[in-house]
Amino acid sequence: MPTFTPAFKPSRRTLLGLAAAAPLLSVSTLLRAAEPDLSALSDITGGAKPIDAAERAARLVRAQSLMKAAGIGAALIEPGSSMIYFTGVRWHTSERLTLAVIPVEGTPCIVTPFFEEPSVRETLAVPADVRVWQEDEDPLRVVAGFLRDRKLAARPIGLEADVRYFAYAGLARVLPDAKIVSADPVVRASRMIKTPAEIALMQTATDVTLAAYRWTKARVETGMTGPQIGALMTAATKALGGAPEFSMALVGEASAYPHGSREIHRVADGQVVLMDCGCTVQGYQSDVSRTWVYGSATADQRKTWDQVARGQQVAFAAAKIGATAGSVDDAVRRYYETLGYGPGYTLPGLSHRTGHGIGMDGHEPVNFVRGEMTRLAAGMCFSDEPGLYTPGRYGVRIEDCFHMTDVGPTWFSQPPRSIDAPLG
Secondary structure (H helix, E strand, C coil): CCCCCCCCCCCHHHHHHHHHHCCCCCHHHHHHHHCCCCCCCCCCCCCCCCCCHHHHHHHHHHHHHHHHHHCCCEEEECCCHHHHHHHCCCCCCCCCCCEEEEECCCCCEEEEEHHHHHHHHCCCCCCCEEEEECCCCCHHHHHHHHHHHCCCCCCCEEECCCCCHHHHHHHHHHCCCCCEEECCCCHHHHHHCCCHHHHHHHHHHHHHHHHHHHHHHCCCCCCCEHHHHHHHHHHHHHHCCCEEEEEEEEEHHHHHCCCCCCCCCECCCCEEEEEEEEEEECCEECCEEEEEEECCCCHHHHHHHHHHHHHHHHHHHHCCCCCEHHHHHHHHHHHHHHCCCCCCCCCCECCCCCEEECCCCCCEEEEECCCCCCECCCCCEEEECCCEEECCCEEECCEEEEEEECCEEEECCCCCCECCECCC
C-alpha cells in the first residue's frame, strides 16, 4: 500500500533551526535523519537481469493469441507501464498523443509526434513500425491509417484501461464504424500472469526493501517524526540499489489511518511505528509493511499485532489455485468478526481490501476484495495486508507479498515472528 505522505527533504540549516525550536530533538538526531551515514550499505541489485528481447517477443505472441481468442483486431496503449511491458518505450502522457498499436498479427506500431521520434526510439525494445504526425495533423488519423493498412479497421479495436477519453473520441471520429471495446482481455490478462524473470526482479526489489528496513529500524530514535524515518528508509533504499517508490512511516495515532495523518506525531516510548515501503528494481516493485512498538508494548498492542499476524496467515491459506480473489478477503473478515471487529469493512477492524495485485505497478489487478470473482492462477502476484485499525488509538499492518505457483502461494518475504522481532 503506497504512501500519500509528502517526501521529507530538509536542508541541514532547516534541521538546525528545528532543533532549536523542538527540545525533544537533539541536533545529532536531526542531522542523522538528514545526512545519514550510509557507508555500511552497498548495491545488492547487481545480479538483477533486465527483461530481454526474447521475453518481450513472447509477450507479444501471448497478447496476439489473446486478441484472437477475444476477437480483437488491435489494442491501443498510451504511455505507462503497459507500453513499457509490450514495447519497452518509456514515455509520458501529454496533450500530444503517443500510442502503441498492437495488431492481432504482425509487428506493432508506435504513433508519436514527428519531433519526438528520436527520443521515443531510444527505449523502443521490439521491432515496430514507427509512424509520426506533425503538429497540424491528427494522430488518430495516423492510427487509422495503420489499421487500414493492416486491414484491421473493420475489426473491434481494444483500448487499454488508461487510454484517455479524448483519444477514444478521436478514434471514434476517424473510424465511425469501428467497434471500440476494452483491451482488458489482452493487456490485463497478459500482465496479470508473471514469468520467472518478472518474479525474480520482484524478489530482488523485496530483498532491497527488507535490507533497508533492517538498517532503518536500528536508527529510529525518540522524537523523530514519520517523515524523518521515511527519509532514512529512502536513503537506505537508494544505497542498496533500489529506486524508492514510497517510504511511509506512521507514528502513534497516525497508524490508525491506513495512509496516515497530516498531524505531526513523534516517536516516544510505547508508540506504535507502522511503516509501509516499496521500491523498484528494473521496473518491478516491492511492497512491505512492518509494525512495531518503540520501547515497551502494551498487552493490547501485542494482542492486536498477533491478531493481524494470524489474519495474514488466514489469507495465505485461503489463496488456493482456482479460488476466487474475493474469497481470500472473505476468509479474513470471517476470522476478524469472530474477534469482535467489523462487521465487513467497518471500524474498528479492517477498512481496506486484504490485498492487491502487484508487478510493474504497485497496485495492479486483481484485488483481494469482496465480490472479486477472478480465479487465482499460477503467476499471479499479490500483497497480503489485512491490517486492524482503531481510530483515535493506533493501527497494525503487516504486509508481505506472494506469488502463486501450481501448488499454491510462495512468499516474497517471510512474515515476521512477533511484535518484538518485526524483521525476523
